[in-house]
Amino acid sequence: MKPLCFVIMPYGKKKDTDGNEINFDEVYKLLIQPAIDVAGMEPIRADEETVNGIIHKPMYERLILCDYAVGDLTTANANVFYELGIRHAVKPYTTVTICASGAKLPFDLASVRCLHYDYDKERHLINIEKDVEALSRQLKIAKKQKATDSPVYQLVEGISFQNSVAHEKTDIFRDKVKYDKELKQLLAQARTKEGGKEERIKAINEIADKRIDAENEETGVLIDVILSYRSQSAFDKMVSFIRLLPAHVQNTVMVQEQLGFALNRLKNRDEAIEVLEAVITKNGPSSETYGILGRVYKDLFDKAKEEKNEILSEGYLDKSIETYLKGFEADWRDAYPGINAITLLELKGDIESKEQIKKLVPVVEYAVLRKMATAAKKPDYWDYATLLEVAVIENNEIKAKDYLKKALTTPIEGNWMFETTIRNLKLIDFYRKKRNENSNVAEKMVELLKEQMQNPV
Numbered sequence: 001m002k003p004l005c006f007v008i009m010p011y012g013k014k015k016d017t018d019g020n021e022i023n024f025d026e027v028y029k030l031l032i033q034p035a036i037d038v039a040g041m042e043p044i045r046a047d048e049e050t051v052n053g054i055i056h057k058p059m060y061e062r063l064i065l066c067d068y069a070v071g072d073l074t075t076a077n078a079n080v081f082y083e084l085g086i087r088h089a090v091k092p093y094t095t096v097t098i099c100a101s102g103a104k105l106p107f108d109l110a111s112v113r114c115l116h117y118d119y120d121k122e123r124h125l126i127n128i129e130k131d132v133e134a135l136s137r138q139l140k141i142a143k144k145q146k147a148t149d150s151p152v153y154q155l156v157e158g159i160s161f162q163n164s165v166a167h168e169k170t171d172i173f174r175d176k177v178k179y180d181k182e183l184k185q186l187l188a189q190a191r192t193k194e195g196g197k198e199e200r201i202k203a204i205n206e207i208a209d210k211r212i213d214a215e216n217e218e219t220g221v222l223i224d225v226i227l228s229y230r231s232q233s234a235f236d237k238m239v240s241f242i243r244l245l246p247a248h249v250q251n252t253v254m255v256q257e258q259l260g261f262a263l264n265r266l267k268n269r270d271e272a273i274e275v276l277e278a279v280i281t282k283n284g285p286s287s288e289t290y291g292i293l294g295r296v297y298k299d300l301f302d303k304a305k306e307e308k309n310e311i312l313s314e315g316y317l318d319k320s321i322e323t324y325l326k327g328f329e330a331d332w333r334d335a336y337p338g339i340n341a342i343t344l345l346e347l348k349g350d351i352e353s354k355e356q357i358k359k360l361v362p363v364v365e366y367a368v369l370r371k372m373a374t375a376a377k378k379p380d381y382w383d384y385a386t387l388l389e390v391a392v393i394e395n396n397e398i399k400a401k402d403y404l405k406k407a408l409t410t411p412i413e414g415n416w417m418f419e420t421t422i423r424n425l426k427l428i429d430f431y432r433k434k435r436n437e438n439s440n441v442a443e444k445m446v447e448l449l450k451e452q453m454q455n456p457v
Contacts, residue, residue, distance in 0.1 A: 002040055002041050002042040003040070003041045003042065003067040003068060003143070004041065004042050004044055004065075004066045004067050004068070004174065004177060005036045005039075005041040005042065005043055005044065005066060005067065005068040005069065005070060005139070006044045006045075006062040006063065006066035006068070006069045006070075007028065007032055007033075007036075007043055007044065007045040007069070007070050007071075007072075008063075008069060008070065008071040008072070008080055008083045008084055008087070009024055009027070009028065009032070009045070009070075009071065009072035009077075009080060010024045010072070010074075010075055010077045010079075010080060011024055011025065012024060012025060013025075013331070013333075014075045014077065015075065016074055016075045016076075016100070016103060016104075017075070017076055017103075017104050018102075018104075020121045021121075022074060022075065022100060022119065023124060024072065024074075026124055026125060026374075027072065027100075027117075027119075027125065028045060029377070030125050030128055031117055031125060031128060031131055031132055031135065032070055032072070032098075032135070033045075034132050034136075035070075035131075035132045035133075035135035035136040035139065036070065036136075036139065038132065038133075038136035039135075039136045039139035039140050039143065040140075040143075041067075041068055041139065041143075042177075044062055044066060044177060056219075056246065056248045056249075057216055058176075058216065058217070058218050058219070059083070060086070061176075063083055063086050063087050063090075064086070064087075064090050064091070067094060068094045068095070068096070068139060068142060068143070069087050069091070069094065069095045069096070070095075070096050070097075070098060070135070070139070071083070071084045071087070071095065071096070071097045071098070072097075072098050072099065073097055073098070073099045073103065073105055073109065073114060074099045074100045074103045075103075076104070076105070076106060081106075084097070087150075088150040088151060088152050088153075089150075089152055091150060091161075092148045092149075092150045092152075092153035092161045093142065093146045093147060093148050093149055093150070093153075094142045094143070094146060094149070095142075095149055095150065096115065096135070096138050096139055096142055096149070097109075097112055097113065097114045097115070097149075098114060098115045098116070098117055098135060099114050099115075099116060099117075100116070100117060100119035101116050101117065101118050101119055102119075103116075109151075111151050111154070111155070112149075112151055113149065115134060115135060115138055117131040117134075117135070118130075118131060124374050180217075180218045180220070180221050183207065183211060183212070183221050183224075184220070184221060184224055186207055186211070187204065187207060187221075187224050187225065187228045189203075190203035190204045190206075190207060190228060191204070191228050191231050191232070197232050197233070197234075197414075200232050201229070201232050201234045201237065204225065204228045204229060204232070204234070204237070205237070207225070208225050208241060212225065214244055214245050214246060214249075215246050219249050219252075222245060222249055223254065223255070225241055226238055226241060226242060226255065226258055227258075229241065230258065230261075230262070230413070231413040231414055232414065233265070233414060233416050235262040235263075235265040235266050236262075236266060238258065238259075238262040239259065239262050239263060239266065242255060242258065242259050242262070253279055253283055253286070253289070256275055256276075256278070256279045257276070257279060257288060257289055257292055259275055260272045260273075260275040260276040260279070260289075260292050260293070260296070261292050261295075263275065264292070264295060264296045264299060267299075269296050269299065269300060272296050273293065273296055276289055276292055276293040276296070277293070280293070285326065285327075285329075285330035286327070286330055286331075287327040287328065287330045287331040287333075287334035287336070287337050288327075288334070288336075289327075290323055290324065290326045290327025290330060290337055291324065291327045291334070291336045291337040291340070293323050293327075294320050294323040294324035294327060294337055294340055294341075295320075295340070297316050297319045297320035297323055298316075298320040298340065298344065300316040300319075300320075301313050301316035301317045301319075301320055301344075304316055317344060317347065317348060318348075320340075320344055321341055321344045321345060321348070323337075324337040324338070324340045324341035324344065325337070325341045328341055328360075328364075332363060332367055333367050333370070333371065334367070335364050335367040335368045335371070335386050336382070336386070338360060338363065338364040338367065339364050339386045339389050339390065340424075341360065342357055342360050342361060342364060342389075342390070342393060343389060343393070343424050343427070343428065345357050345360075346393050346428055346431070346432075347427055347428070347431045349431060349432075349435055349437075357393065361390055361393065361394065364386070364390060365387065365390050368383055368386050368387055368390075369387075371383065379406075379410070380410060380411075381407055381410045381411070381412050381417055382417075384403045384404075384406040384407035384410060385403075385407050385417070385420075385421045387399075387403040388400055388403040388404050388407055388421065388445065389421070389424060389425070389428075391403055391441075392425060392428060392441050392442050392445055393428065395438060395440075395441050396441070397440070397441045397444065400441055400444075400445055401445075401448075404445055404448060404449070407421075408452055415453055418449055418452065418453050419453075421449060422446055422449050422450065422453075425442045425445050425446045425449070426442075426446055428442045429442040429443050429446060
């Protein structure tokens with residue numbers, strides 16, 4: 001294997017000390033990972049943040065045993081600084097620190113050399129090629145010279161580096177990294193195994209039961225198992241697996257959100273609401289958490305409607321709209337709660353709701369288009385499905401067909417994604433017809449999606 005380089009950094013979108021939001025997934029994918037590859041190293045990045053300062057065994061191993069490390073100090077993130085402190089205490093060299101241009105570093109890090117990368121708050125990363133070259137060059141220098149970069153070893157006289165970790169331990173660690181990558185490949189194969197959903201779930205079970213030690217496993221692998229079950233709509237398996245995870249993984253925001261998601265799909269909605277409200281209370285407003293919670297209330301609205309409980313269905317409709325709007329207000333760049341709020345406002349259909357739709361539609365559409373233009377990865381199914389729903393709400397058949405074609409030619413996890421879109425469009429169709437409004441576009445898109453599900457490519 002190539003030398004291992006551990007990346008110490010925040011994940012997702014975080015705000016710097018001035019309140020500017022930075023997309024660290026973009027920073028990793030477009031800058032840090034390519035630079036590490038160019039330097040001839042193998043990048044390792046934890047897939048989920050630690051919670052409440054708890055660092056589990058694999059994280060300590062990465063910090064101490066990786067040959068090299070890159071630390072992004074941009075947001076003065078407490079977890080990042082704690083991990084960097086551990087690294088500096090045990091490794092006098094081969095740690096490269098970086099930060100976005102204009103970032104303010106604490107006084108105690110004034111002596112640490114920090115490589116700045118160009119980041120514009122509106123346009124995201126700029127001068128990417130230059131910054132990739134600069135970071136890869138710094139890593140190559142670290143590889144060649146192994147000059148002391150830890151302030152502990154630079155400033156404290158008489159201290160010397162004592163590597164008490166046996167060579168065998170480093171070899172075991174490298175084997176484990178290789179093993180984790182093999183597990184991720186096996187899970188990817190299980191998700192696409194021939195023989196139908198039952199065979200795929202069986203293959204995932206085999207890996208989860210016989211190949212994974214949850215207490216000591218890399219968090220990214222554990223998350224991969226959860227999402228593998230989700231891709232097959234095995235929501236009971238998702239919940240059972242999450243219940244077995246160690247606390248430091250089970251209590252992360254992402255896992256709790258997925259637990260709420262799965263509980264709702266299993267119709268354990270009271271428990272789902274309890275889980276998701278606890279996440280919001282503990283961690284503050286989030287477009288993702290509010291988006292999942294909004295879906296719970298949306299399903300309760302559907303149930304009450306099916307039971308012909310008009311007053312209860314109206315109550316849950318209002319509750320769902322309110323929740324989705326809170327999610328969109330938490331981060332208008334996340335179009336998911338925005339499009340759901342618009343769709344439900346369309347169902348409500350009164351004058352006030354129509355006025356809200358007029359205000360929200362251009363914002364939601366812009367959010368999706370900006371994401372598609374600036375994201376490190378290619379547009380996904382939900383991007384096009386969102387734009388499809390916007391076009392249907394606008395009664396624009398040409399735009400709707402265009403986005404439907406793009407959605408149908410984008411990879412999906414499973415038919416549940418089509419089913420979600422069909423469900424939303426059928427609701428729009430039903431309520432428009434109930435109000436004697438034109439519903440041709442919604443009806444046509446539903447038929448085309450159903451046809452695709454019956455005759456997949």
